[in-house]
Amino acid sequence: MRWLWFVLLSITSVASAQNRVFFAGAAERERFNDVHRLSDGTYLIAGQAQNLNWLAPSLPRIALTATGIDSTSAGNVGFVLHVSADLATPLRVVHFPNGTVRDVFKIRTTEVPGSPTGNVFISGSRDGSTNDGYYLARLNGNFVSAPPSGVAMIFNVRASGDHKDRQPWDVDGQGNVFYATGRGFDTNWAAIETIDASGGRRVIEHWHAHWHGSEGNFSEWDGTPASSYPNAASAPLRYSAVVMKVNRRGSLRSINAADYALLGSDANGNAGRQGKFPDDYYHTGACALAGTNTCPNTGPGYTGYRANSARTQRVGAITLDRRNGDLYFGYSTQSVLPGGNPDFEPAVVAMTANGQLRWWDRLYQETSANSSPDQYVDGLAIDHGQNRLIVLARTHGNNTINFWRGNALAASSGSNGFQNQFTGTNGNIHISWLGSFRLNDGRVLAATYLAEFVEGGNNYGAAHPDPLLGGWPNPNAGWPDVNTTRCGADAGFSGEIAIATDGAVGVLCKGRRTITTTDAFQLMPRPNQSNPPAGAWNQFVRVYTPDLSGLRYSSLIVGAWDTSTGAGGDNTRLSGIAFSPDAVVTVGSNLVDAANLPLGNAVPTTNVPTWGSSSAAGESGLVARLTGARLAPSGENLFANGFE
Numbered sequence: 236m237r238w239l240w241f242v243l244l245s246i247t248s249v250a251s252a253q254n255r256v257f258f259a260g261a262a263e264r265e266r267f268n269d270v271h272r273l274s275d276g277t278y279l280i281a282g283q284a285q286n287l288n289w290l291a292p293s294l295p296r297i298a299l300t301a302t303g304i305d306s307t308s309a310g311n312v313g314f315v316l317h318v319s320a321d322l323a324t325p326l327r328v329v330h331f332p333n334g335t336v337r338d339v340f341k342i343r344t345t346e347v348p349g350s351p352t353g354n355v356f357i358s359g360s361r362d363g364s365t366n367d368g369y370y371l372a373r374l375n376g377n378f379v380s381a382p383p384s385g386v387a388m389i390f391n392v393r394a395s396g397d398h399k400d401r402q403p404w405d406v407d408g409q410g411n412v413f414y415a416t417g418r419g420f421d422t423n424w425a426a427i428e429t430i431d432a433s434g435g436r437r438v439i440e441h442w443h444a445h446w447h448g449s450e451g452n453f454s455e456w457d458g459t460p461a462s463s464y465p466n467a468a469s470a471p472l473r474y475s476a477v478v479m480k481v482n483r484r485g486s487l488r489s490i491n492a493a494d495y496a497l498l499g500s501d502a503n504g505n506a507g508r509q510g511k512f513p514d515d516y517y518h519t520g521a522c523a524l525a526g527t528n529t530c531p532n533t534g535p536g537y538t539g540y541r542a543n544s545a546r547t548q549r550v551g552a553i554t555l556d557r558r559n560g561d562l563y564f565g566y567s568t569q570s571v572l573p574g575g576n577p578d579f580e581p582a583v584v585a586m587t588a589n590g591q592l593r594w595w596d597r598l599y600q601e602t603s604a605n606s607s608p609d610q611y612v613d614g615l616a617i618d619h620g621q622n623r624l625i626v627l628a629r630t631h632g633n634n635t636i637n638f639w640r641g642n643a644l645a646a647s648s649g650s651n652g653f654q655n656q657f658t659g660t661n662g663n664i665h666i667s668w669l670g671s672f673r674l675n676d677g678r679v680l681a682a683t684y685l686a687e688f689v690e691g692g693n694n695y696g697a698a699h700p701d702p703l704l705g706g707w708p709n710p711n712a713g714w715p716d717v718n719t720t721r722c723g724a725d726a727g728f729s730g731e732i733a734i735a736t737d738g739a740v741g742v743l744c745k746g747r748r749t750i751t752t753t754d755a756f757q758l759m760p761r762p763n764q765s766n767p768p769a770g771a772w773n774q775f776v777r778v779y780t781p782d783l784s785g786l787r788y789s790s791l792i793v794g795a796w797d798t799s800t801g802a803g804g805d806n807t808r809l810s811g812i813a814f815s816p817d818a819v820v821t822v823g824s825n826l827v828d829a830a831n832l833p834l835g836n837a838v839p840t841t842n843v844p845t846w847g848s849s850s851a852a853g854e855s856g857l858v859a860r861l862t863g864a865r866l867a868p869s870g871e872n873l874f875a876n877g878f879e
Contacts, residue, residue: 253818258840258848260852267280267857268341270812274346277318277326278319280316281314284311294327296328299385304335315357329382345406348736354406367395372386372390392414414553420569426444426478441591448473457485495515501596502596516536518531518533538605542569542571554617563585564615566582572605581598582597599639610630625669625740627668630668633660633662638668640652641653647782652681653683669685681784694713697709703786719747721745733814741814746772747770756791770798771796776809778819788863792857794835794836816874822856825855827853833855837851838851838857
C-alpha cells in the first residue's frame with residue numbers, strides 16, 4: 236500500500252498543466268545528452284541513437300558530413316534535435332551519418348547570455364580510431380537565423396579517460412575554443428589547448444609552452460611571452476598549451492625563485508599562502524623555462540604535499556567569459572600526503588584571454604595540517620550578470636579542513652549556505668559542493684555543500700523554517716549523517732550548471748534521501764516523520780537561490796519506487812539542464828539491462844506530446860520541463876544559457 240500511496244502522491248504533485256515530462260524513442264537506445272535554449276525560445280537537444288526511425292518520416296532531416304572526423308562508431312548516429320518552445324513539436328533533426336560518431340554530447344554558443352544566439356558549436360565522442368577522443372565542430376547555421384546545412388569546422392581532440400568521457404571545453408564570443416586533451420591521472424600527457432573558429436591552432440602570448448613545426452612533427456619551445464621566441468622567422472610558433480602535468484616545464488609552476496616564494500592570500504582572505512602558481516604546492520622550488528636541471532622535480536612543497544607518480548592532471552571543467560575571452564578552469568592533482576597516504580587536490584584558475592594569470596584558489600585554506608579528503612572540480616559556469624564564477628566540486632571523505640564553509644566567509648560575514656558544512660560521521664562517501672567567486676579577484680562570496688541525507692538516519696535538527704521545504708530537516712541544524720551525492724562526476728555526466736538571469740543556480744545530481752520542495756514534480760518522503768516510507772537512490776534537479784542560502788526548487792525524476800522496500804527507483808540519468816523564462820528544463824534517459832529492457836519502475840509522466848511516450852521503450856530519451864512557485868519570482872525571466 237505504501238507504494239500505491241507514493242505513486243498517487245507523485246501523480247498529484249505533477250498535476251500542474253505547465254509541467255511536461257515524457258520519454259522519446261522506440262527501443263533504439265535513444266539518449267539525450269544536453270539541452271540548450273535558443274534566443275527565439277526553441278530548444279536544441281543533443282543526443283545519440285542507433286537510428287532516427289523513432290522520429291516522424293515527415294520531419295525535416297539535415298545530414299551533416301563527417302569528413303574530417305576520425306571516428307567509426309558502428310551502429311550509432313549522433314544528432315541535434317530542434318524542438319519548439321513548448322517541447323511539443325520537433326522542428327528538424329541535424330545528424331551525422333550512421334556509424335561515424337557515437338553522439339553529440341555538448342552544445343555551446345558564442346553569445347553573451349540573453350543576447351541573440353550566435354554561432355553554434357558541438358562536441359561528441361570519437362570511437363574506433365587510432366587516436367580516440369572527442370571532436371569539436373562549428374555548424375554553419377544557428378537554427379534562429381537559418382538552420383545549418385553542414386559543418387563549418389571540425390577538429391579532432393585526442394583524449395581518453397575523464398577527458399574523453401566529460402569533454403571539458405568552451406567557446407568565447409569570437410569563436411575561440413579552449414579544450415582539455417590527453418588523459419588525467421596518468422604518466423603520459425594532458426594539456427589545455429585552443430583553436431580559433433576555423434579550427435586553426437592558436438598561440439597564447441603569456442602561456443609558457445609553445446610548439447613549432449608541422450602536424451605530427453612538432454618541436455617544443457618553453458618561454459614567455461611568445462613574442463620573445465627567437466626563431467619566429469625560420470620556424471614560427473604554431474600553438475601553445477597549459478601543460479597539465481605537475482612535474483614539467485609549461486605547467487602551473489612558478490618560473491623563478493621570487494614567484495615561488497611569493498606570499499599571498501587565498502579566496503577567503505587568509506594570508507600566508509605560498510607560490511604564485513597552484514602547483515608550487517608540491518615542489519621545493521621553481522621550474523625555470525630553460526637550462527639543464529633548472530626544473531627540479533623534488534618535493535614536498537611548503538605544507539608537506541608531493542606529486543604522485545601519475546602526474547598528469549584531471550581537467551574537470553573549462554568555461555570562458557563571452558565578453559572578453561577570459562579563461563577559467565578547474566582541475567585536480569594526484570598527490571601524496573606527508574605520511575605517505577594518497578590524495579587528490581583541487582584548484583580553480585583564472586587567466587586573461589592572452590594567458591596572464593589573474594587568480595587561483597585551492598577551495599580550502601592551505602595549512603601544514605593538510606586536507607586529507609580527495610577533492611575534485613566537476614563543473615564551472617560564469618554568471619555574466621553578477622560577474623561571478625560558480626564552482627561545482629566534490630570531496631571524498633570528511634575532514635575539518637575541507638571546502639569553504641557557507642557560514643565562514645570573510646567577504647559575506649553573517650551569511651549562511653543552504654548546507655554550511657559536512658555533518659555526521661560517514662567518511663567514505665563522495666559529496667558535492669557549490670561555491671560562488673568574484674570574477675575580478677577570486678574572493679569566495681557564497682558556498683553550500685550538496686549532501687543529501689542517508690536512508691534511516693537520525694540526529695536531525697529542527698525543521699527548516701522555509702515553508703517551501705514542507706518540514707524537511709534544516710541541514711544546518713542537528714548533526715545528521717549524509718550520504719554520497721554526486722553532481723556530474725560520473726562517466727557520461729559533464730557537470731552541467733545552469734545560471735538564471737538573476738543568478739539562481741541549477742544543477743543535476745544523484746542522491747539518496749533527497750530534499751524536495753513542496754511544489755516538486757516528484758517528492759521524496761521526509762525522513763523526520765514517524766515510520767517514514769522508504770526512499771531510493773534518485774536523480775534530481777535542483778535550483779538554488781543566487782546566494783546559495785536557500786532552494787527555489789528541488790525535484791526527483793526517477794522511477795516510482797516501492798516505498799516499503801525502496802525497490803524500483805534508481806533508473807534514470809539526467810545530463811543536460813537549461814532555464815526557460817519560468818521553468819527549468821532537463822534531459823537524459825532511463826537505464827536498461829543488457830537486453831535493452833527498462834530497469835525499475837516507470838517514471839511518472841505528464842502532458843506527453845504526440846512525438847513522445849508515457850513509458851520507455853528500451854533505453855529512451857527523457858525530457859522534463861518543470862515549474863515551481865519560485866522559479867519565476869515576481870515575473871522574473873529566468874532564461875539564461877548555462878555553461879560548463
